[in-house]
Amino acid sequence: MFSNLSQIIFGRLTPSDFVHDPIMAGAGYAMIAALVLVIIGLTYFKKWKWLWRTWITSLDPKKIGVMYIIVAVIMLLRGLADALLLRTQQATDGSAGILTSDHFQQIFSAHGTIMIFFVAMGIIFGIFNLIIPTQIGSRDVAFPFLNSVSFWLFAAGMILINAPLIVGEFSTAGWLAYPPLSELQYSPGVGVDYWIWSLQIAGIGSLLSGINFFVTIIKMRAPGMKLMMMPIFVWSALASTTLIMFAFPILTATLGMLSLDRLLGMHFFTSGAGGNPMLYINLIWAWGHPEVYILVLPAFGIFSEVVATFSGKKLFGYKSMVVALAAITFLSFTVWLHHFFTMGAGADVNTFFGIMTMVIAIPTGVKVFNWIFTMYRGRVRFTTPMLWFMGFIVTFTLGGLAGVLMSVPPADFQFHNSLFLVAHFHTMIVGGVLFGAFAGFAYWFPKFTGFTLNERLGRYAFWLWIVGFLLAFIPLYILGFMGATRRLDHYDPSLGWQGLFIVAGVGVLIICAGVGLQILQLIVSIVKRNENRVGNDPWNGRTLEWSIASPPQEYNYTVIPTVTHRDEFWEMKRRHHVVKPEYTDIWLPKNTGAGVIVGLFALIFGAAIIWHIIWLVIVGLVGVIITLIIRLTNDETEEKLTAAEVAKRELKRQIA
Amino acid sequence: MRKDRKRNFRRAGQAILSSLVAVIIVTVLVFVTHGRDIPVLNPHGLIADQERNLILLTVGLGLIVVIPVFIMLFSIAWRYRASNTKAKYQPDFASHKGIEALWWGLPCVIILILAIITGIYTHALDPFKPIDSSVKPVQIQVVSLQWKWLFIYPDQKIATLNYVNIPKDTPINFTITSDAPMNSFWVPALAGQVYAMSGMSTQLHLMADSVGSYTGSSANISGDGFADMHFKVNSMNESDFATWAKKTSIASQSLTSSSYDGLAKPSHDNSESAYVLGDGSLYNEVIMKYMSPDAEGSMNMSGSGM
Numbered sequence: 001m002f003s004n005l006s007q008i009i010f011g012r013l014t015p016s017d018f019v020h021d022p023i024m025a026g027a028g029y030a031m032i033a034a035l036v037l038v039i040i041g042l043t044y045f046k047k048w049k050w051l052w053r054t055w056i057t058s059l060d061p062k063k064i065g066v067m068y069i070i071v072a073v074i075m076l077l078r079g080l081a082d083a084l085l086l087r088t089q090q091a092t093d094g095s096a097g098i099l100t101s102d103h104f105q106q107i108f109s110a111h112g113t114i115m116i117f118f119v120a121m122g123i124i125f126g127i128f129n130l131i132i133p134t135q136i137g138s139r140d141v142a143f144p145f146l147n148s149v150s151f152w153l154f155a156a157g158m159i160l161i162n163a164p165l166i167v168g169e170f171s172t173a174g175w176l177a178y179p180p181l182s183e184l185q186y187s188p189g190v191g192v193d194y195w196i197w198s199l200q201i202a203g204i205g206s207l208l209s210g211i212n213f214f215v216t217i218i219k220m221r222a223p224g225m226k227l228m229m230m231p232i233f234v235w236s237a238l239a240s241t242t243l244i245m246f247a248f249p250i251l252t253a254t255l256g257m258l259s260l261d262r263l264l265g266m267h268f269f270t271s272g273a274g275g276n277p278m279l280y281i282n283l284i285w286a287w288g289h290p291e292v293y294i295l296v297l298p299a300f301g302i303f304s305e306v307v308a309t310f311s312g313k314k315l316f317g318y319k320s321m322v323v324a325l326a327a328i329t330f331l332s333f334t335v336w337l338h339h340f341f342t343m344g345a346g347a348d349v350n351t352f353f354g355i356m357t358m359v360i361a362i363p364t365g366v367k368v369f370n371w372i373f374t375m376y377r378g379r380v381r382f383t384t385p386m387l388w389f390m391g392f393i394v395t396f397t398l399g400g401l402a403g404v405l406m407s408v409p410p411a412d413f414q415f416h417n418s419l420f421l422v423a424h425f426h427t428m429i430v431g432g433v434l435f436g437a438f439a440g441f442a443y444w445f446p447k448f449t450g451f452t453l454n455e456r457l458g459r460y461a462f463w464l465w466i467v468g469f470l471l472a473f474i475p476l477y478i479l480g481f482m483g484a485t486r487r488l489d490h491y492d493p494s495l496g497w498q499g500l501f502i503v504a505g506v507g508v509l510i511i512c513a514g515v516g517l518q519i520l521q522l523i524v525s526i527v528k529r530n531e532n533r534v535g536n537d538p539w540n541g542r543t544l545e546w547s548i549a550s551p552p553q554e555y556n557y558t559v560i561p562t563v564t565h566r567d568e569f570w571e572m573k574r575r576h577h578v579v580k581p582e583y584t585d586i587w588l589p590k591n592t593g594a595g596v597i598v599g600l601f602a603l604i605f606g607a608a609i610i611w612h613i614i615w616l617v618i619v620g621l622v623g624v625i626i627t628l629i630i631r632l633t634n635d636e637t638e639e640k641l642t643a644a645e646v647a648k649r650e651l652k653r654q655i656a
Numbered sequence: 657m658r659k660d661r662k663r664n665f666r667r668a669g670q671a672i673l674s675s676l677v678a679v680i681i682v683t684v685l686v687f688v689t690h691g692r693d694i695p696v697l698n699p700h701g702l703i704a705d706q707e708r709n710l711i712l713l714t715v716g717l718g719l720i721v722v723i724p725v726f727i728m729l730f731s732i733a734w735r736y737r738a739s740n741t742k743a744k745y746q747p748d749f750a751s752h753k754g755i756e757a758l759w760w761g762l763p764c765v766i767i768l769i770l771a772i773i774t775g776i777y778t779h780a781l782d783p784f785k786p787i788d789s790s791v792k793p794v795q796i797q798v799v800s801l802q803w804k805w806l807f808i809y810p811d812q813k814i815a816t817l818n819y820v821n822i823p824k825d826t827p828i829n830f831t832i833t834s835d836a837p838m839n840s841f842w843v844p845a846l847a848g849q850v851y852a853m854s855g856m857s858t859q860l861h862l863m864a865d866s867v868g869s870y871t872g873s874s875a876n877i878s879g880d881g882f883a884d885m886h887f888k889v890n891s892m893n894e895s896d897f898a899t900w901a902k903k904t905s906i907a908s909q910s911l912t913s914s915s916y917d918g919l920a921k922p923s924h925d926n927s928e929s930a931y932v933l934g935d936g937s938l939y940n941e942v943i944m945k946y947m948s949p950d951a952e953g954s955m956n957m958s959g960s961g962m
Contacts, residue, residue: 094883101880174877180854181837186879271854272946277838278853311736314750320760342840342875343851344858347782354778355771362763365721369759372728377746379738390733397725401718408774410781411711413848414696414704417840417875467677474681478689481696483844485875488883495871499688 011613028165059144065129072122082111091505094490104489105172112175134545137222142215150209152599157202171195179269210244224563236301247290285336299436311378324363357407384458388439395431420480457521464514472507475500594631701846793827800839802922803881823897843872855946864891
């Protein structure tokens with residue numbers, strides 16, 4: 001009787017689910033302690049109202065972008081801590097018994113999932129929010145409220161994926177949770193459900209955000225900005241959001257089917273009763289391969305901006321670059337099978353997908369050549385963003401070579417699921433996406449703060465990163481040749497792998513030191529911001545975002561510019577063109593708490609369905625729907641800023 | 657003048673420091689790699705040997721692009737550094753049809769060559785394709801279990817657990833399935849890997865060219881004890897193999913459907929053992945287990961369902 005009642009109220013949640021081993025509990029409680037400290041701080045300094053008004057309820061994409069980046073940075077630290085644990089376990093060949101195999105498997109599953117979904121995606125959406133509207137001469141995104149919903153769904157997913165540190169356990173099935181291992185038969189616990197629902201909720205946020213920015217780019221460009229006049233970063237974002245719109249529904253459907261298997265005992269992907277795990281593996285990669293390009297194309301865009309600006313020169317081969325982006329966008333949907341050449345599809349199928357894969361190297365190679373040639377006959381200033389660019393070309397080219405190697409099916413048979421593969425995709429994602437994010441961060445930081453980052457610390461951090469990166473991943477390439485597979489919590493010492501694992505561990509420690517310097521760089525830069533104050537255009541920029549105030553007004557542009565050239569701002573400076581101060585009324589979206597409330601109900605829904613608490617599932621779902629209905633029936637979502645008010649603010653800013 | 661000298665001094669310091677770091681990295685890597693077995697590059701079988709050659713060929717082709725990229729990157733970056741005011745500055749030099757045609761063209765040519773090579777080798781090294789040889793092949797059926805490998809020799813009527821003996825210079829025809837989550841069957845010294853999936857039978861053909869003992873493992877995560885799923889492949893002379901097979905077929909415990917069910921239960925035991933094959937159609941039964949309408953493959957599983 002009692003157990004029945006508790007099952008109705010708490011689902012499968014029991015007190016024992018809160019019991020964890022010391023490492024996990026330590027991480028979990030450290031996170032809670034940090035949260036409590038933040039809450040105490042906010043209360044002590046009476047900042048709750050400020051937090052609610054200027055951040056949580058804000059529909060300003062610049063605010064939302066900053067929040068994305070804050071979440072991504074915190075998750076980067078979590079993912080890095082995971083990596084450190086994995087490396088420690090393998091450097092001691094597992095004999096030290098730091099982690100059990102179960103815990104080890106939870107950690108690598110969490111590491112991969114968090115780094116892709118909550119670090120890389122968070123960075124990309126953060127940068128989209130900050131840069132797309134400002135670069136296309138727009139005051140806002142197409143759907144400001146949707147943008148807030150997207151962010152809070154992302155945040156809800158982030159909370160869910162960290163919850164297993166406190167209650168329950170995480171998936172042990174790897175970052176893509178292949179069935180049948182991820183099915184009830186082999187993973188009956190809550191781990192895979194945590195994985196499914198945190199991704200499902202964050203993934204829907206990503207899809208909505210992709211639609212939002214696609215429409216923003218298509219519909220909200222400044223007058224005169226034809227497609228072929230868009231900054232190349234905007235092109236890369238257009239390609240990336242196109243991929244999001246086509247790929248993320250596949251993820252949603254696939255996770256949906258897996259959850260039906262797990263919740264209702266269906267048989268989409270089970271190994272028996274007519275289910276087919278191969279179907280899942282095809283579907284997840286039909287999303288997963290484009291996902292790689294969703295992440296890396298915006299990074300390409302960032303590097304294109306950086307190399308042109310710091311070479312003081314137009315981007316070389318703009319049209320080629322656009323064609324290459326379009327080609328990669330299309331091709332990225334035709335290569336998914338290269339993730340499982342080893343499934344036995346047959347030589348014809350493998351040949352087709354192998355060749356399609358290597359064809360992607362052509363437009364990618366063109367981009368690399370064009371970036372290098374952008375420096376040709378330029379005046380190259382080696383600031384930190386340029387250092388990241390140089391590091392990126394080196395790592396990305398080597399990683400690309402490894403990628404072409406694995407696109408040849410019989411060669412892939414020897415590399416698949418080995419540490420060679422692990423080294424390859426880390427080279428691409430760290431060397432591509434993360435280095436791109438670091439370059440973009442240093443490049444655009446002064447635009448949104450009014451001061452630059454400390455150059456010296458940035459350079460030191462870069463060199464630590466490069467050295468750490470080489471030490472962390474070259475050993476993994478070699479280990480792959482030695483036959484070391486991924487995800488081993490222990491191995492036979494006689495194989496002679498330990499030395500390489502130790503070197504890799506040292507590499508991660510050096511990377512950690514680099515990250516430490518980056519945090520220090522941020523702190524020092526903020527503390528000494530008055531020494532590093534710069535104007536609106538610190539780098540002699542080329543695109544429109546450098547023409548507006550740093551930090552920008554909440555409406556970005558007091559006067560919407562009319563575009564006549566590619567690199568419009570560069571041309572404006574060349575023509576000594578001055579924007580006439582003809583102010584008009586500006587409509588801005590009002591703040592709303594509906595976004596965060598939707599996120600909260602989504603979080604409740606996710607937690608409830610993971611723990612099979614039926615009544616709470618209903619509460620979450622109904623909550624989301626009612627909140628949306630209330631919000632969508634509200635017609636007064638914008639407020640007017642009169643031309644006179646704009647003029648007054650502008651005057652005040654110019655005096656200051 | 658003085659500023660120049662100071663800058664040159666700093667540059668020299670940086671150059672020395674970075675070369676020193678590079679030397680240290682290389683030395684350390686050589687030290688921890690030296691003398692270790694690198695099966696992918698030092699194979700002992702026909703298939704793995706061809707795969708190694710293919711890998712080296714592909715790397716060679718790739719370097720045709722990679723090396724110029726590195727040379728261009730560093731030479732252009734150095735030549736056009738901002739402090740070198742003698743270099744030409746053309747801020748509007750942003751397209752050149754000839755140059756762009758070159759780097760659309762060059763990768764196209766290399767990829768075309770590589771595509772042809774890929775087509776030929778993918779068919780030649782298809783794991784399902786039998787090896788041409790005058791020697792009669794040995795059939796071995798592989799079942800991945802939680803968390804061990806069962807090898808069934810249908811012709812010799814024996815089975816082994818966590819090790820597999822093969823005659824050298826003889827084609828080995830592996831047919832592979834799983835009675836567990838998906839695994840991947842990989843012996844890097846002999847051939848690349850193929851997935852082991854329940855309800856299905858994949859194939860891998862290989863041939864060892866020397867006597868020796870090689871490590872194989874599962875390359876795909878399959879649950880708690882997955883790291884223990886390694887096994888030895890012992891390649892031996894044909895006569896030794898025949899003697900061993902005969903001895904095993906007499907002096908071992910019997911493997912029947914019912915003793916198989918015990919074996920298939922999840923366990924971390926990685927010990928080696930040998931069996932007389934009591935049930936000749938065991939492999940097919942394992943596959944069929946997943947084919948019947950009500951099957952979850954769960955005859956030997958507890959804790960299924962909510």
